[in-house]
Each structure stands twice: as C-alpha cells, then as structure tokens.
Amino acid sequence: MGNRAVVTITDQHGNSRCFWAGWGSPEYQIPHLADFVAWADRHQRPLTVDNWLAHADTFPGTLPRLEVTGTTAANDTYIGDLDYRYHLSLHDDSHAVRLRVHQLRGPMGQPQPHLVAELTHATLYGEAARLCELMADRAQQWADSHGGTAPPGNDPDGWRRRAAQFHEIHQSTPVVAIGANLDARLVAASFDAPHPAIHIAGVWVFAYVDAAGVLQLSARLQDAAGWLRRPDGTVPMRVTVEGEPVFDA
Numbered sequence: 001m002g003n004r005a006v007v008t009i010t011d012q013h014g015n016s017r018c019f020w021a022g023w024g025s026p027e028y029q030i031p032h033l034a035d036f037v038a039w040a041d042r043h044q045r046p047l048t049v050d051n052w053l054a055h056a057d058t059f060p061g062t063l064p065r066l067e068v069t070g071t072t073a074a075n076d077t078y079i080g081d082l083d084y085r086y087h088l089s090l091h092d093d094s095h096a097v098r099l100r101v102h103q104l105r106g107p108m109g110q111p112q113p114h115l116v117a118e119l120t121h122a123t124l125y126g127e128a129a130r131l132c133e134l135m136a137d138r139a140q141q142w143a144d145s146h147g148g149t150a151p152p153g154n155d156p157d158g159w160r161r162r163a164a165q166f167h168e169i170h171q172s173t174p175v176v177a178i179g180a181n182l183d184a185r186l187v188a189a190s191f192d193a194p195h196p197a198i199h200i201a202g203v204w205v206f207a208y209v210d211a212a213g214v215l216q217l218s219a220r221l222q223d224a225a226g227w228l229r230r231p232d233g234t235v236p237m238r239v240t241v242e243g244e245p246v247f248d249a
Contacts (some may be wrong), residue, residue, distance in 0.1 A: 157189065
C-alpha cells in the first residue's frame with residue numbers, strides 16, 4: 001500500500017463521482033491518467049467517467065475504480081488517512097482535461113492541504129514524462145545498490161520507454177496546438193492602436209472595422225512558430241464565415 005488518494009471526476013454537466021486509490025502519489029497517477037487520455041484520443045472515445053471505468057477494467061491496477069461517491073472520503077474537507085486529493089474535470093464536447101492535485105500533508109505529516117500541480121491536455125504528457133524519468137532514476141538507483149537487479153515491477157527501462165512515449169505525444173502537433181490556443185493573448189484596442197488582435201503561436205491576427213465600415217481581417221505571419229510552418233516555410237491557414245470555408249492556403 002502506498003500513498004492513499006481520492007480522485008473526484010467532474011463531467012461537463014457538473015456531475016461528480018469519486019474513486020479511492022491505494023497507490024495515489026502523482027508519480028503513479030499522473031502517468032496513468034495520461035495513458036487514459038491518450039487511449040481515449042487514439043480510439044476516439046469520449047472523455048467520460050464510463051470510459052474511465054472501461055479503461056480501468058481493461059488495464060487493471062492503473063486508474064482507481066473503487067467508488068467512494070457519497071462517503072466521508074468524497075468530502076473535499078476530509079483528510080483522514082489520505083495523502084492526496086485529485087480533482088479531474090473532463091469535457092467531452094471539447095475533449096478538454098484539467099487536473100488539480102492537492103497534497104494533503106506537510107513535511108512532518110501534519111494536515112496541510114496545498115496545490116502541487118495543475119495540468120491541462122497541453123501539459124499532462126510533459127509532466128507524465130518527467131515523472132516517469134524520475135521513477136526510472138529511482139528504480140536505477142535501487143538496482144545499482146542491489147547488484148543490478150531491478151525492483152519487482154519497477155524496471156527502469158520500462159519507465160524510460162513510457163517517458164519517451166509521453167514526450168512524443170507532448171511534442172505532437174495536436175497537443176502543441178492545444179498549448180498554443182491556451183496561451184493565446186488577446187489585445188484590446190486602445191485610442192492610439194484601434195485594432196484589436198489575438199497573438200497565437202507567434203502570429204498576430206487583427207479583426208477591426210475600418211473607417212468605411214468594412215470588417216477587416218488580417219494576419220501577420222513573419223514570426224509564426226516553427227512547428228506551425230510547412231517545410232517550405234509557409235503557414236497553413238483556413239478562413240471560415242458562418243462555418244463555411246472561404247479561403248485556404
């Protein structure tokens with residue numbers, strides 16, 4: 001038995017269910033969650049509690065599935081013998097994920113809840129990779145001190161392979177695009193710069209009404225991020241009006 005935790009999952013309609021984990025430290029739970037989200041993406045499964053449970057049944061010993069909804073443990077103010085509390089928001093329509101991780105104890109084991117991580121679809125895989133590398137280092141240190149024998153079920157090379165897989169997903173265009181969208185900056189118009197804009201992935205996109213009453217849309221592409229460019233250096237673009245494409249490049 002490791003660190004104990006409760007994971008509260010809230011769907012896009014505000015419905016929540018809670019699950020207890022016996023191995024609840026972030027080093028285990030965050031990579032398991034990343035596996036679940038990648039599995040849902042790969043198989044085009046909705047991000048729902050039902051699919052959380054389906055994944056837990058398909059891969060036993062990964063995601064917690066012991067439900068504690070409606071019990072004392074489900075109460076956010078309860079600490080008891082818990083070490084961590086996770087709040088996971090799943091939004092199926094946008095396939096969005098947000099995870100907040102609270103450590104419930106201070107350095108001396110005293111009750112002291114505090115936020116230790118907040119992750120989205122854009123950052124989940126990078127953090128999972130970091131934690132897998134951390135676990136690989138720990139497992140390697142253990143093996144080095146025990147004649148080169150890895151601890152049972154804790155092979156450092158296995159952790160390194162998982163880290164490499166998460167790094168690959170983290171650097172993929174769909175995930176990098178989510179990060180760019182979340183990091184986009186809106187710039188309001190001012191009296192001396194009357195053109196509102198959005199700055200995203202190095203690109204400035206302006207939308208304003210000119211003096212003739214014409215809606216103008218323009219993009220400044222010279223500083224577009226490298227990952228957004230084609231091999232010839234151009235930036236793929238699509239402009240839609242009322243959902244209908246009117247320009248592709």
